Amino acid sequence: MPPLIQIKNLYFSYGEHLVLEDINLEIKAGDFLAILGPNGSGKSTLLKLILGLLQPDQGEIYLFGKPLPKFDKWWLLGYVPQRATARVDPVFPVTVEEVVGFGLLARKRFPRFLNSQDRQAIRKALSLVEMESFHRRRLCELSGGQQQRVFIARAIVSEPQVLLLDEPTTGVDVATQEKFYDLLGEFNQKGLTIVIVTHDIGIVNKHVKQVACLNRRLVYHGTHEEFCSSPRLKEFVGEHHLVIHRH
Numbered sequence: 001m002p003p004l005i006q007i008k009n010l011y012f013s014y015g016e017h018l019v020l021e022d023i024n025l026e027i028k029a030g031d032f033l034a035i036l037g038p039n040g041s042g043k044s045t046l047l048k049l050i051l052g053l054l055q056p057d058q059g060e061i062y063l064f065g066k067p068l069p070k071f072d073k074w075w076l077l078g079y080v081p082q083r084a085t086a087r088v089d090p091v092f093p094v095t096v097e098e099v100v101g102f103g104l105l106a107r108k109r110f111p112r113f114l115n116s117q118d119r120q121a122i123r124k125a126l127s128l129v130e131m132e133s134f135h136r137r138r139l140c141e142l143s144g145g146q147q148q149r150v151f152i153a154r155a156i157v158s159e160p161q162v163l164l165l166d167e168p169t170t171g172v173d174v175a176t177q178e179k180f181y182d183l184l185g186e187f188n189q190k191g192l193t194i195v196i197v198t199h200d201i202g203i204v205n206k207h208v209k210q211v212a213c214l215n216r217r218l219v220y221h222g223t224h225e226e227f228c229s230s231p232r233l234k235e236f237v238g239e240h241h242l243v244i245h246r247h
């Protein structure tokens with residue numbers, strides 16, 4: 001089986017600003033990969049390139065063995081963007097069910113009404129994140145941690161094989177973060193491949209299988225055990241925490 005995601009000699013710049021340089025990375029079925037790196041090191045940009053939201057300057061990305069420009073099964077990838085909860089409009093009356101329903105639209109043709117099968121899928125996704133009883137509530141009435149689980153439900157409602165999460169627990173308390181990561185661990189055990197950009201390496205530790213360190217270049221990609229036994233890499237995370245604390 002080909003890797004689910006394969007990145008070859010990837011370069012990307014915003015205008016003159018080189019953000020990613022010669023990235024080579026393979027993500028295989030069953031991986032639980034944490035992407036670490038200082039602010040501005042290109043982590044979010046890398047996820048957007050994988051999702052086809054940005055075009056590489058050079059290099060190739062393959063998804064499920066297909067070159068990205070020819071790939072069209074986008075429901076196989078679930079995405080939780082950075083700062084999703086911060087972008088929740090405090091007065092817009094969208095319900096939990098509607099938000100999760102957006103995750104089904106990639107699969108639908110016009111007119112994009114939700115049918116009873118869709119509603120069932122929405123209920124199932126909400127029950128997986130233990131938010132089923134909130135389906136008629138307005139998103140803006142929920143806590144940050146609850147909203148975050150709704151965004152996970154939106155990302156998994158199409159039954160993807162890979163879940164990409166960009167700093168999903170920012171602004172959520174530590175106890176909620178732990179629960180959240182345990183949930184990701186359970187999904188991973190059931191076969192979902194997980195790629196997570198995170199600063200909480202201490203908390204996510206027990207579930208992560210692979211680590212990638214990014215700083216414009218891919219500084220490291222390997223197993224979590226090897227990462228933990230390397231002082232040089234620990235230093236990388238140390239520096240990176242210093243960077244975070246300045247913000």
Ligand SMILES: Nc1ncnc2c1ncn2[C@@H]1O[C@H](COP(=O)(O)OP(=O)(O)O)[C@@H](O)[C@H]1O
Binds near residue numbers: 019
């Ligand atoms: N839309 C954009 N236009 C121009 N520069 C951008 C844009 N988005 C991000 N950047 C810059 O690209 C670099 C990498 O950003 P990003 O991928 O968001 O980093 P990270 O997620 O690791 O913090 C940063 O220097 C950032 O300021």
Ligand SMILES: [Mg+2]
Binds near residue numbers: 043166
């Ligand atoms: Mg980012």
